[in-house]
Amino acid sequence: MTDLQKTPEQTATRWTPDGGRDPLAGRHGAIGTSLPRIDGPLKVRGEAQFAAEVPADRLAYAALVTSTIARGAIATLDTAAAEAAPGVVLVMTHRNAPRMAPPAVIMTDPRAAGASSLPIMQDASIHWNGEPVAVVVAETQEQADHAASLVRVTYREEPASLSFERAIAVGRHPDTVLGEPAVIETGDAETALRNAPHRIDRVYRTPRHSHSAIEPHAVTVWWEGGDLVLHDATQMLHMTRYTIAGVFGMDEERIRIHSPYVGGGFGSKGPWSHHFLAIAAAKLAGRPVRLALSRGDVFRVIGGRTTTEQRVALGARDDGTLAALVHTGTAAMTTHNNCPEQFTFPARHLYAADTIRVEQRVADIDMVANTFMRAPGESVGTFALECAIDEMAGELGLDPIEFRRRIEPETDPTSGRPFSSRQLLKAYADGAERFGWSRRAAAPGAVRDGDWLVGMGVATATYPYYRMPGGRVRITLGRDGRAVVAVAAHEMGMGTATVHTQVVADRLGLSVDRVDFQHGDTALPAFTMAGGSSQTATLAAAAHEATLALLEELLRLAGNDSPLAGLTVDEVEARDGGLGHRGSRERFESYASILGRAGREEVGAEGESPMPTETQSFSMHSYGAQFCEVRVHAVTGEIRVSRFLGSFDCGRILNPRTAASQFRGGIIMGLGLALTEETQFDERNGRIMNPSLAEYHVPVHMDVPEIDVIFTDIPDPRAPLGARGIGEIGITGVGAAVANAVHNATGRRIRELPITLDKLL
Ligand code: MOS
Numbered sequence: 222m223t224d225l226q227k228t229p230e231q232t233a234t235r236w237t238p239d240g241g242r243d244p245l246a247g248r249h250g251a252i253g254t255s256l257p258r259i260d261g262p263l264k265v266r267g268e269a270q271f272a273a274e275v276p277a278d279r280l281a282y283a284a285l286v287t288s289t290i291a292r293g294a295i296a297t298l299d300t301a302a303a304e305a306a307p308g309v310v311l312v313m314t315h316r317n318a319p320r321m322a323p324p325a326v327i328m329t330d331p332r333a334a335g336a337s338s339l340p341i342m343q344d345a346s347i348h349w350n351g352e353p354v355a356v357v358v359a360e361t362q363e364q365a366d367h368a369a370s371l372v373r374v375t376y377r378e379e380p381a382s383l384s385f386e387r388a389i390a391v392g393r394h395p396d397t398v399l400g401e402p403a404v405i406e407t408g409d410a411e412t413a414l415r416n417a418p419h420r421i422d423r424v425y426r427t428p429r430h431s432h433s434a435i436e437p438h439a440v441t442v443w444w445e446g447g448d449l450v451l452h453d454a455t456q457m458l459h460m461t462r463y464t465i466a467g468v469f470g471m472d473e474e475r476i477r478i479h480s481p482y483v484g485g486g487f488g489s490k491g492p493w494s495h496h497f498l499a500i501a502a503a504k505l506a507g508r509p510v511r512l513a514l515s516r517g518d519v520f521r522v523i524g525g526r527t528t529t530e531q532r533v534a535l536g537a538r539d540d541g542t543l544a545a546l547v548h549t550g551t552a553a554m555t556t557h558n559n560c561p562e563q564f565t566f567p568a569r570h571l572y573a574a575d576t577i578r579v580e581q582r583v584a585d586i587d588m589v590a591n592t593f594m595r596a597p598g599e600s601v602g603t604f605a606l607e608c609a610i611d612e613m614a615g616e617l618g619l620d621p622i623e624f625r626r627r628i629e630p631e632t633d634p635t636s637g638r639p640f641s642s643r644q645l646l647k648a649y650a651d652g653a654e655r656f657g658w659s660r661r662a663a664a665p666g667a668v669r670d671g672d673w674l675v676g677m678g679v680a681t682a683t684y685p686y687y688r689m690p691g692g693r694v695r696i697t698l699g700r701d702g703r704a705v706v707a708v709a710a711h712e713m714g715m716g717t718a719t720v721h722t723q724v725v726a727d728r729l730g731l732s733v734d735r736v737d738f739q740h741g742d743t744a745l746p747a748f749t750m751a752g753g754s755s756q757t758a759t760l761a762a763a764a765h766e767a768t769l770a771l772l773e774e775l776l777r778l779a780g781n782d783s784p785l786a787g788l789t790v791d792e793v794e795a796r797d798g799g800l801g802h803r804g805s806r807e808r809f810e811s812y813a814s815i816l817g818r819a820g821r822e823e824v825g826a827e828g829e830s831p832m833p834t835e836t837q838s839f840s841m842h843s844y845g846a847q848f849c850e851v852r853v854h855a856v857t858g859e860i861r862v863s864r865f866l867g868s869f870d871c872g873r874i875l876n877p878r879t880a881a882s883q884f885r886g887g888i889i890m891g892l893g894l895a896l897t898e899e900t901q902f903d904e905r906n907g908r909i910m911n912p913s914l915a916e917y918h919v920p921v922h923m924d925v926p927e928i929d930v931i932f933t934d935i936p937d938p939r940a941p942l943g944a945r946g947i948g949e950i951g952i953t954g955v956g957a958a959v960a961n962a963v964h965n966a967t968g969r970r971i972r973e974l975p976i977t978l979d980k981l982l
Pocket of ligand 1: 753
């Protein structure tokens, strides 16, 4: 029987964290410890080599020339001066670029990761302001950059869709929203809303955001005959390989991608135009090419989060229960990608209401394709929903946490499924206790410290549990008593290598220093992606299968002369670097001994993440409660976040140190979303006006207080190892927690991000 044939119940039972029928359920203490990141010393010493640092013989450097109109065509293109400039190897434009097929698009083709289906430099047409129109390749980066400045382009402009307001008016429903329907209705919510004794009906707006990972995107590529080698920064190795193979009409096996270290991805580190352009340029040049995007390039050729306008309407009764919950709105998108920013997802699963209506629309804008950006949808969706909940709590005269207690659902409000595990109210209670929520003054504007108004706010964090089918891992045990874990997984700095070293050590009864974790290479067993906060669940499920297969093989190898002879899989356990009888200390044989007697140097087994049947039977989400204290200057409107606490319910925490770091990083990104980040998009010409970190303000040290993080650490019985995702949830709810705190401090309700001081004056 394969896992696909098993009922969800059977599959889930094997994942019961503390035993059940899983003979390898770890009891060795590695899981749950704060093992420091094993890649940490390499990074601190500067020894970790990133994609833009990989050396190559005869390496040439590339620079992009990008369009300055939003829509139309190139009229004239003069590359003569660039070609004559010192050190220039070649200039590639649509006139000499090799033929490339349009990329297959993520969320449209399940194996693909392309950001947009637009052709790459195949004709004179222009689709967004910032689209690459030429690639200059030179002996040095400086020569390439200089020559790029000499390329002269004129354009024939055509009318473009650049106004979000006008695009909303002719908006459309996306086919689906991440595979879910764009519209869900339970009951007649608008009528229930009209008839409710307490109503709020608000519009919230969130701006465009640009990806600002510390490592700008880069590829170093070369051809070896018909084979292609890429050193990339990617969070989706095999999906990138598949996409590139499609563009160049190649056999996937002839492409190898290395990506051992990634300096932050957040959804942006997939294949974009620079991949295809660098590969094409390397082909033309006949030598290795590096295309490392400048920070400005990242703003122009890599999409980010897009603009939303959201309506949240709530109808409540005197007892603080909801008769109606409506969350509708529009996100900007393009006609050539498929990322409608699932801002209504939280409202589908968070609160009980007699009637619920959610609706997502998209408005087509001529811009770089938007893409996933840490909790796409949920980050801005929770801003709208959780501000509205706070507003309604005010209407009802209820404490915002008490209001949420009254609308806590028993089962999923829209799917009707049982929750696999939901401890949101505990997260609130624990957070409230630790944060000192009882000291909050209910009346807005009541607390003043000199010139500073002080307030507290709270909001729910939530992000779905995802596990991807098909991710594979190979685990090999050697006669030296060491295990090698091989998987094309991704280490973006979040601790993947560390945590899965712990996972495999625990399952095999090895100390963590006896496990080597290999990742970041398409030559390793094919894996899915580090996205949707799914990598840990997917990898844990695959490792679960691989270690069980390994156990069976070890027992077979042990044979009749072993102290283990006659024992079945269910009667043994992994311990002390070998296998032993569950019931007695005497019957034990080390892995080294088993392999030695069998005359084997090593034994290996592969496992694959099975279909995620658990999400078909259960509503599975991570949760959290975000607590914020702000100080707002009464004269200038300056906002300072003075305290912050995140209280999370994400199932079992596999490594408190790396988990807390993920949560803190998410919260910091949320502070940027709340207070400073906004990509300025000029609606006259589609130009991004602030393409640098000097003008696009991510939080800096002075913007971030000490952030306290706690977690329930209650295992989810339906998730491998009891662990749900933790990568994205940290940013969710932060915008609303800050906005709600600002309201509590000042009495001013700001419904448009970012909450800059001018909006308070
Ligand atoms: Mo996440 S936005 O899927 O990297």
